Amino acid sequence: MAVIGLGLIGGSMAAAVRQNRLAGTVVAFDRRYEDALLGQELGVIDEAAASIADAVTGADLVVVAVPVRATESVLAEIKPHLAPGTLLTDVGSTKASFVGAVESVFGELGANIIPGHPIAGSEKSGVAAANPALFAQHKVILTPGEGTDPVKLDWLTRLWEGCGATVLTMSVAYHDEVLAATSHLPHLIAFSLVDTLAGEDQNMDIFRYAAGGFRDFTRIAASDPVMWHDIFLSNRDAVLRVIDHFSRDLDQLRTAIANQDSATLLTVFSRAKAAREHFSKMLSGQAYVTDMSQNQVTFHLKPGGRMVGDIRVPGDKSISHRSIMLGALADGVTEVNGFLEGEDSLATLQAFRDMGVTIEGPDNGYVRIYGVGIDGLQAPRGPLYLGNSGTAMRLFSGLLAAQPFDSELTGDESLSKRPMGRVADPLKAMGAVIETAEAGRPPLKIRGGQALTGIHYEMPVASAQVKSCLLLAGLYSEGATSVTEPAPTRDHTERMLEGFGYHVHRNGAVSSVSGGGRLTATAIDVPADISSAAFFLVAASIAPDSDLTLRHVGMNPTRVGVITILRLMGADIEVSNEREVGGEPVADLRVRSANLKGIDIPEDQVPLAIDEFPVLFIAAACAEGETILRGAEELRVKESDRIQVMADGLEALGVRTTVTPDGIVIPGGQTIGGGSVDSHGDHRIAMSFAVASLRAVGDIVINDCANVATSFPGFVELARSTGIQISAEGI
Numbered sequence: 001m002a003v004i005g006l007g008l009i010g011g012s013m014a015a016a017v018r019q020n021r022l023a024g025t026v027v028a029f030d031r032r033y034e035d036a037l038l039g040q041e042l043g044v045i046d047e048a049a050a051s052i053a054d055a056v057t058g059a060d061l062v063v064v065a066v067p068v069r070a071t072e073s074v075l076a077e078i079k080p081h082l083a084p085g086t087l088l089t090d091v092g093s094t095k096a097s098f099v100g101a102v103e104s105v106f107g108e109l110g111a112n113i114i115p116g117h118p119i120a121g122s123e124k125s126g127v128a129a130a131n132p133a134l135f136a137q138h139k140v141i142l143t144p145g146e147g148t149d150p151v152k153l154d155w156l157t158r159l160w161e162g163c164g165a166t167v168l169t170m171s172v173a174y175h176d177e178v179l180a181a182t183s184h185l186p187h188l189i190a191f192s193l194v195d196t197l198a199g200e201d202q203n204m205d206i207f208r209y210a211a212g213g214f215r216d217f218t219r220i221a222a223s224d225p226v227m228w229h230d231i232f233l234s235n236r237d238a239v240l241r242v243i244d245h246f247s248r249d250l251d252q253l254r255t256a257i258a259n260q261d262s263a264t265l266l267t268v269f270s271r272a273k274a275a276r277e278h279f280s281k282m283l284s285g286q287a288y289v290t291d292m293s294q295n296q297v298t299f300h301l302k303p304g305g306r307m308v309g310d311i312r313v314p315g316d317k318s319i320s321h322r323s324i325m326l327g328a329l330a331d332g333v334t335e336v337n338g339f340l341e342g343e344d345s346l347a348t349l350q351a352f353r354d355m356g357v358t359i360e361g362p363d364n365g366y367v368r369i370y371g372v373g374i375d376g377l378q379a380p381r382g383p384l385y386l387g388n389s390g391t392a393m394r395l396f397s398g399l400l401a402a403q404p405f406d407s408e409l410t411g412d413e414s415l416s417k418r419p420m421g422r423v424a425d426p427l428k429a430m431g432a433v434i435e436t437a438e439a440g441r442p443p444l445k446i447r448g449g450q451a452l453t454g455i456h457y458e459m460p461v462a463s464a465q466v467k468s469c470l471l472l473a474g475l476y477s478e479g480a481t482s483v484t485e486p487a488p489t490r491d492h493t494e495r496m497l498e499g500f501g502y503h504v505h506r507n508g509a510v511s512s513v514s515g516g517g518r519l520t521a522t523a524i525d526v527p528a529d530i531s532s533a534a535f536f537l538v539a540a541s542i543a544p545d546s547d548l549t550l551r552h553v554g555m556n557p558t559r560v561g562v563i564t565i566l567r568l569m570g571a572d573i574e575v576s577n578e579r580e581v582g583g584e585p586v587a588d589l590r591v592r593s594a595n596l597k598g599i600d601i602p603e604d605q606v607p608l609a610i611d612e613f614p615v616l617f618i619a620a621a622c623a624e625g626e627t628i629l630r631g632a633e634e635l636r637v638k639e640s641d642r643i644q645v646m647a648d649g650l651e652a653l654g655v656r657t658t659v660t661p662d663g664i665v666i667p668g669g670q671t672i673g674g675g676s677v678d679s680h681g682d683h684r685i686a687m688s689f690a691v692a693s694l695r696a697v698g699d700i701v702i703n704d705c706a707n708v709a710t711s712f713p714g715f716v717e718l719a720r721s722t723g724i725q726i727s728a729e730g731i
């Protein structure tokens with residue numbers, strides 16, 4: 001391998017290649033021979049070449065690592081010595097300029113010439129600053145041409161990966177646009193700001209008192225002037241576009257300050273703050289909430305305890321989602337309290353910000369949404385990233401199918417495997433144009449500007465998400481859109497549409513909307529999630545001497561199976577203060593200890609309590625007599641096979657059960673022993689066994705509990721404050 005230009009980047013690449021033994025011999029030429037000798041002395045390279053001819057002759061790879069405007073003359077010097085099969089690449093910060101230089105020297109971008117740009121660097125320059133770890137965990141962009149030899153591309157990719165980098169490929173033009181915005185403009189601003197302030201009379205004082213923020217912000221103004229001079233002149237058009245855009249936005253802020261226009265200032269700042277918090281996650285396709293999947297969180301529980309207190313568990317996820325969606329589409333300002341700050345609802349919130357909706361918060365569950373009206377969404381600048389949220393993706397597809405602009409919906413790795421045909425097919429029948437990846441999977445590419453027509457759709461499988469998706473598309477469709485469900489599903493969308501003043505006609509299994517209406521902003525106090533409340537309902541029922549009040553719990557009839565079942569088992573649950581919020585019924589629940597008895601769970605209650613069975617199994621183990629569950633096959637395909645995982649966990653604590661194909665039989669009155677339980681990453685399993693500790697006789701350890709934090713933020717603290725003797729390790 002030959003490196004031409006042994007400075008920071010050339011030297012670092014040479015050192016990384018050597019350290020990782022990715023090439024036989026690394027030779028370098030630098031126009032200052034002493035720099036090449038220094039590189040040899042420092043162990044950055046194997047050999048210093050006295051001329052370009054010496055370096056290039058016989059090399060299988062030549063890397064040009066000189067300032068971009070020096071590239072063309074260096075290529076001309078290299079050309080006579082380059083063997084036909086040699087791979088030629090560069091590291092320059094602008095790519096159209098490199099391709100231009102190649103074309104003027106070689107006539108065309110041949111199959112063996114691959115432009116490259118490592119997105120890593122520092123303000124230092126020269127070979128003495130070479131660092132073999134510079135590219136580790138950084139990206140390298142390659143911009144191959146149409147005729148690039150795939151074998152060479154693969155080789156170069158592996159070489160960079162061997163240096164610890166992640167390799168991306170993109171077009172030359174796109175590279176230059178992206179870098180103009182994300183790298184070149186910030187450098188220009190940093191240079192300019194420091195220069196402006198240095199010219200002020202009191203500059204010494206200004207710099208003396210400069211706070212950390214100024215130092216961080218202007219660090220890049222210490223970069224190499226020649227290099228940046230070259231970059232700006234080489235990427236002139238893209239840089240000018242982004243400067244103009246920025247100048248307009250800066251001017252808008254200036255006007256807002258001059259006019260004391262608080263709304264504009266707050267809008268811009270809160271949008272920027274949110275984008276800053278989320279952009280790195282959006283780009284890397286990671287979780288919005290601190291990514292804990294790498295973390296091993298373990299719960300430790302001491303046996304016994306009683307449950308007392310007056311609490312409110314976090315807000316309902318389905319309702320949190322929908323409050324943002326409908327608030328964004330409404331006329332006026334919607335205020336939301338009790339918003340669940342979990343992964344899924346944050347993804348929805350960010351997606352609306354990406355479509356031009358101003359949203360303040362979330363701040364302790366408070367969110368303020370400045371609705372843009374039903375036709376006010378703007379085209380997002382890029383794909384909308386929906387994290388892990390299947391609900392968001394299905395609901396968004398209905399909403400976006402009817403917008404005037406194109407959009408693309410993406411998600412994390414696991415969402416990208418989930419089939420979306422269930423929503424795409426009926427939407428296409430309404431006139432939507434949607435492209436999916438193979439087998440109906442995300443990303444979904446939605447073509448805007450289609451006129452949708454209402455349909456009557458008989459859902460083959462009962463799904464609240466499909467129903468909601470079609471009703472949202474129906475808001476924009478000609479005529480009526482109606483959906484018939486084969487079995488009752490959650491009706492949060494219908495209720496919330498009514499809460500926003502949009503009439504949904506409901507008749508038995510059929511829900512329908514007519515297009516062309518408008519939504520009116522409202523205030524929503526998101527009901528506490530009954531699925532989260534369920535852990536505390538069971539906990540206070542099984543722990544002796546308990547008396548616990550749960551406030552503002554969502555009592556949607558499609559969700560209250562857990563209360564019905566617990567009451568059939570003899571639980572003492574008092575419902576009071578029943579009221580309606582944003583179309584949803586809520587109530588306060590007071591739970592006291594009770595002697596539960598085993599029951600044959602009525603099958604009609606199963607779909608109404610589907611998420612609550614893990615904790616109901618704990619109630620059953622503590623009851624007198626046998627509890628039988630049937631007709632719950634769906635439990636086997638949730639986040640885990642909840643029947644088997646619960647049975648295994650109970651067994652680890654010495655509780656016998658009999659698993660059946662569609663349910664389980666749990667003989668009650670058994671002693672819950674101490675032991676170690678694996679939750680298989682399923683948040684509901686983890687929380688259920690935490691509840692079991694109240695009646696256990698020994699310590700319980702629950703492994704793999706990281707996901708609890710996303711569905712139930714603050715669970716450990718709330719459980720501890722009410723009487724469960726829990727501590728968490730690894731958070």
Ligand code: NAP
Pocket residue numbers: 004005006007008009010030031032035065066067068070074091092093094117118119120121122123124125126127224227231
């Ligand atoms: P550097 O440390 O200044 O190294 C540049 C090297 O090129 C020096 O050895 C220099 O020799 C040599 N050179 C300059 N003009 C030349 C010419 N006309 N003919 C032959 N050699 C010449 O700069 P660098 O940071 O490594 O940057 C190299 C390339 O990497 C640039 O294209 C830059 O855009 C790109 N890049 C830089 C960064 C970064 O953060 N620094 C990041 C990514 C990509 P002298 O010592 O004699 O000047």
